Amino acid sequence: MIIVMQPGAPELEIERISDELRTWGLHPEKIVGQYKVVIGLVGETAGLQPERIQELSPWIEEVVRVEQPFKRASREFRHGQPSDIAIDTPNGTVVFGEAQPLVVVAGPCSVENEEMIVETALRVKAAGAKFLRGGAYKPRTSPYAFQGHGESALELLAAARAASGLGIITEVMDTADIDKIAQVADVLQVGARNMQNFALLKKIGAQNKPVLLKRGMSATIEEWLMAAEYILAGGNPNVILCERGIRTFDTRYTRNTLDLSVIPVLRKLTHLPIMIDPSHGTGKSEYVPAMAMAAVAAGTDALMIEVHPNPAKALSDGPQSLTPERFDRLMREELAVIAQAVGRWPQVAVGV
Ligand code: PEP
Numbered sequence: 001m002i003i004v005m006q007p008g009a010p011e012l013e014i015e016r017i018s019d020e021l022r023t024w025g026l027h028p029e030k031i032v033g034q035y036k037v038v039i040g041l042v043g044e045t046a047g048l049q050p051e052r053i054q055e056l057s058p059w060i061e062e063v064v065r066v067e068q069p070f071k072r073a074s075r076e077f078r079h080g081q082p083s084d085i086a087i088d089t090p091n092g093t094v095v096f097g098e099a100q101p102l103v104v105v106a107g108p109c110s111v112e113n114e115e116m117i118v119e120t121a122l123r124v125k126a127a128g129a130k131f132l133r134g135g136a137y138k139p140r141t142s143p144y145a146f147q148g149h150g151e152s153a154l155e156l157l158a159a160a161r162a163a164s165g166l167g168i169i170t171e172v173m174d175t176a177d178i179d180k181i182a183q184v185a186d187v188l189q190v191g192a193r194n195m196q197n198f199a200l201l202k203k204i205g206a207q208n209k210p211v212l213l214k215r216g217m218s219a220t221i222e223e224w225l226m227a228a229e230y231i232l233a234g235g236n237p238n239v240i241l242c243e244r245g246i247r248t249f250d251t252r253y254t255r256n257t258l259d260l261s262v263i264p265v266l267r268k269l270t271h272l273p274i275m276i277d278p279s280h281g282t283g284k285s286e287y288v289p290a291m292a293m294a295a296v297a298a299g300t301d302a303l304m305i306e307v308h309p310n311p312a313k314a315l316s317d318g319p320q321s322l323t324p325e326r327f328d329r330l331m332r333e334e335l336a337v338i339a340q341a342v343g344r345w346p347q348v349a350v351g352v
């Protein structure tokens with residue numbers, strides 16, 4: 001934190017402010033420039049409110065935060081090194097990380113019945129996915145829309161895990177459901193609508209399953225990283241960040257605006273692995289392949305793609321779901337080319 005004094009600020013006033021800050025446990029350091037004096041603050045400043053310091057004197061021009069408000073999520077926290085998140089699945093350990101092969105997560109929006117979830121699991125596995133996604137508890141805008149089959153769908157996910165050997169990713173909406181979902185899931189998903197459900201984040205941080213934290217639909221990158229910080233501060237170091245599109249002004253041609261700029265931005269700010277969800281990001285299956293390829297070219301560590309055996313009949317998010325055939329083609333003919341070019345296809349993984 002830096003305090004910029006107004007030109008001509010009296011020396012006595014600078015001393016008074018510095019003395020006051022010392023009583024707060026901080027170490028003020030005076031830097032005298034040609035026109036202005038600046039006070040640098042060393043110490044634990046993450047919890048300080050710039051407004052409180054501003055109130056100390058009318059001679060203070062501005063208070064500038066130079067360090068990140070997120071600490072454990074910051075790249076510096078790991079001395080510039082990326083974090084790998086290794087997850088054991090029945091088919092073996094899958095690692096999410098910057099120097100790892102691309103990980104693809106695929107499956108329907110909702111778990112509908114045993115046949116469809118097992119069939120989807122086997123089809124996406126054959127195409128190269130490493131995790132099956134599917135909601136048992138669905139966050140729906142309308143209380144009258146299909147809400148997910150709940151606990152019974154967890155059993156179906158367990159059956160699909162046993163049949164395919166894929167790891168399972170499914171959403172938690174209520175703190176009361178964490179334990180039973182964690183018995184089946186390999187990764188707990190916190191959805192966009194719950195990104196700032198701080199009670200949920202604290203509870204998720206206090207348990208040890210890895211977490212997929214989706215970006216809130218109107219969340220800034222800083223708010224998203226602060227949400228991750230809740231989980232990390234709770235003691236759970238395994239957080240994967242998933243961009244799923246944000247609200248902008250076009251509602252006609254796309255459901256959301258997929259913000260691929262987060263890939264280089266997050267890379268600079270955080271050590272956590274990055275996932276891109278082009279399905280919710282565009283809302284239309286025909287746009288999913290292009291954005292999936294763009295995400296891989298831009299350096300994403302993982303993709304989440306909705307796949308349904310019969311999108312026209314899906315109980316949720318059919319319009320954005322790929323058929324298993326289209327998903328297979330995307331993996332083999334399109335993503336394979338791009339991922340190989342950037343050294344992220346399994347056969348040519350960097351450092352493997
Ligand atoms: C989902 O993954 O099906 C979902 C509801 O996603 P989001 O929270 O990103 O809307």
Ligand code: MN
Pocket residue numbers: 109110280306316317
């Ligand atoms: Mn969905």
